[in-house]
Amino acid sequence: MVAISYLIGGMVVWGGIGWLVDQWLGTEGIGMGIGAVIGGAAGVYLVVRRLGA
Amino acid sequence: MTSITYLAAEESTHNPIVPLWQELVLGTIAFGIICFVLMKFVFPRMEETFRARVDAIEGGIKRAEQAQAEANELLERYRAQLSEARTEAARIRDEARADAEGIRQDLLSKAREESDRIIAAGRDQLAAQREAIVRDLRSEVGTLAVDLAGRIVGESLADEARSRGTVDRFISELDTAGGRR
Amino acid sequence: MTGQTIVLAADVPFPPTVEDFYLPSIAPWGGHDVWFTKVTLLLWLSVAILILYFLLSYRKPQLVPTKKQWLAESIYGFVRNNIAVEMIGREGVRFAPYLTTLFCFIFMMNLWGIIPFAQISPNAHIAFPIILAVISWVMFIYLGFRKHGAGYIKHALVPPAPWFILPILVPIEFFSNFIVRPFSLAVRLFANMFAGHMLLLVFTLGGFAMINANALLTPVSILSWVMTIALTFLDFAVIALQAYVFTVLTASYIQGSVSEEAH
Numbered sequence: 001m002v003a004i005s006y007l008i009g010g011m012v013v014w015g016g017i018g019w020l021v022d023q024w025l026g027t028e029g030i031g032m033g034i035g036a037v038i039g040g041a042a043g044v045y046l047v048v049r050r051l052g053a
Numbered sequence: 054m055t056s057i058t059y060l061a062a063e064e065s066t067h068n069p070i071v072p073l074w075q076e077l078v079l080g081t082i083a084f085g086i087i088c089f090v091l092m093k094f095v096f097p098r099m100e101e102t103f104r105a106r107v108d109a110i111e112g113g114i115k116r117a118e119q120a121q122a123e124a125n126e127l128l129e130r131y132r133a134q135l136s137e138a139r140t141e142a143a144r145i146r147d148e149a150r151a152d153a154e155g156i157r158q159d160l161l162s163k164a165r166e167e168s169d170r171i172i173a174a175g176r177d178q179l180a181a182q183r184e185a186i187v188r189d190l191r192s193e194v195g196t197l198a199v200d201l202a203g204r205i206v207g208e209s210l211a212d213e214a215r216s217r218g219t220v221d222r223f224i225s226e227l228d229t230a231g232g233r234r
Numbered sequence: 235m236t237g238q239t240i241v242l243a244a245d246v247p248f249p250p251t252v253e254d255f256y257l258p259s260i261a262p263w264g265g266h267d268v269w270f271t272k273v274t275l276l277l278w279l280s281v282a283i284l285i286l287y288f289l290l291s292y293r294k295p296q297l298v299p300t301k302k303q304w305l306a307e308s309i310y311g312f313v314r315n316n317i318a319v320e321m322i323g324r325e326g327v328r329f330a331p332y333l334t335t336l337f338c339f340i341f342m343m344n345l346w347g348i349i350p351f352a353q354i355s356p357n358a359h360i361a362f363p364i365i366l367a368v369i370s371w372v373m374f375i376y377l378g379f380r381k382h383g384a385g386y387i388k389h390a391l392v393p394p395a396p397w398f399i400l401p402i403l404v405p406i407e408f409f410s411n412f413i414v415r416p417f418s419l420a421v422r423l424f425a426n427m428f429a430g431h432m433l434l435l436v437f438t439l440g441g442f443a444m445i446n447a448n449a450l451l452t453p454v455s456i457l458s459w460v461m462t463i464a465l466t467f468l469d470f471a472v473i474a475l476q477a478y479v480f481t482v483l484t485a486s487y488i489q490g491s492v493s494e495e496a497h
Contacts, residue, residue: 001483002410005418009410014402042402049393067256069360069428070421076361079274084365087281088335095288096331099310102295109297 010043378491
């Protein structure tokens with residue numbers, strides 16, 4: 001539960017921020033893509049930090 | 054026609070993930086009421102009952118422990134008393150045995166004394182009797198001998214003193230003769 | 235008219251729609267007024283039943299419990315020991331009364347979904363799950379601030395990590411702790427109850443729809459109704475599980491707020 005919330009949370013938050021950046025700079029989805037990847041990675045990091053090893 | 058438009062209108066008003074504000078109000082009131090009643094009047098009393106139960110159980114355990122300790126103490130005391138009584142009994146038995154031995158020794162020595170005494174008395178009596186008999190015999194033998202001699206001789210032996218001397222001499226001669234033998 | 239699980243073979247609306255969840259007012263003058271409907275009636279009934287049950291079975295508590303008292307106590311004992319103390323620890327006893335009320339309320343509200351003639355859970359209307367989720371949400375935030383003061387913000391948002399990735403992590407923490415939590419609580423409960431009711435509707439109404447369409451389909455209709463009964467049993471498991479899950483998650487959020495170490 002916590003793991004899913006972190007993973008999805010990371011992608012949604014940073015994807016959203018990326019989307020805002022896209023809107024601002026007029027780029028077509030590249031900010032959102034990068035944001036989602038960063039968010040996903042951060043989510044994985046948090047899950048490992050909280051639950052694992 | 055009207056019903057269809059009504060349906061359409063209704064369809065558009067209800068979105069399942071948009072709450073009805075009336076239900077929000079009612080739900081809040083209802084949940085508030087149930088929380089108030091259950092959290093104020095029911096569950097704290099349950100908690101109290103649990104605590105009372107724990108107390109009762111723990112008290113019971115404590116009481117049982119106390120009783121156990123008391124019983125142990127009593128047992129210990131009885132055991133001590135018992136062993137005391139045992140040594141006492143042993144002592145009494147030993148004493149009794151010693152006493153009995155003493156009494157036996159006493160009786161034995163007394164009996165021995167008595168028997169010695171009786172024997173001695175008998176011996177004395179015998180000796181006295183013997184003395185008396187000897188004395189009697191001596192005088193009797195003297196008289197008889199004098200009588201006999203006077204009858205044989207036919208004359209009275211007038212001289213008492215001489216005769217007594219003769220008899221005494223005779224008897225002592227007899228004695229010495231017997232003793233020599 | 236749409237709506238109502240109409241038990242008349244004629245004129246059954248199929249497939250069921252969202253509108254089947256919004257029933258007209260019970261009061262004859264009410265029309266489509268929502269202050270007093272089947273759902274709100276069930277809500278009040280839940281409250282009344284639970285209050286009466288607990289007050290009556292716990293009127294004269296005894297050290298050696300009667301059967302009724304024992305049953306009421308074991309409900310409380312279950313939530314107290316298996317949820318509150320298990321999740322939060324010794325001080326969880328403090329929250330046991332609220333958690334038990336929550337558990338019983340959700341369970342009772344869910345249970346209407348399979349009780350004959352009621353057969354819709356008020357929790358299939360998202361308003362009620364939202365209320366409960368918001369209460370849990372406010373509660374764990376309030377407890378966090380009371381326990382840690384302003385440090386609760388750091389406690390809840392700053393994970394143990396090197397400083398240079400914190401800017402990436404903090405928004406995620408915020409999102410998952412303060413937005414996903416209440417949302418998932420409410421939606422999980424609502425969706426389960428909604429889906430449960432929807433399934434029962436599909437199979438019940440589907441049976442009628444088929445029998446109406448062609449008399450030859452009667453065996454299939456009967457099979458469909460048998461499925462309804464089977465699904466009712468499945469629903470019972472879902473009902474108990476969802477009440478449990480909601481309570482456990484609330485307890486775990488409280489634990490996260492009142493614990494010393496980060497989460």
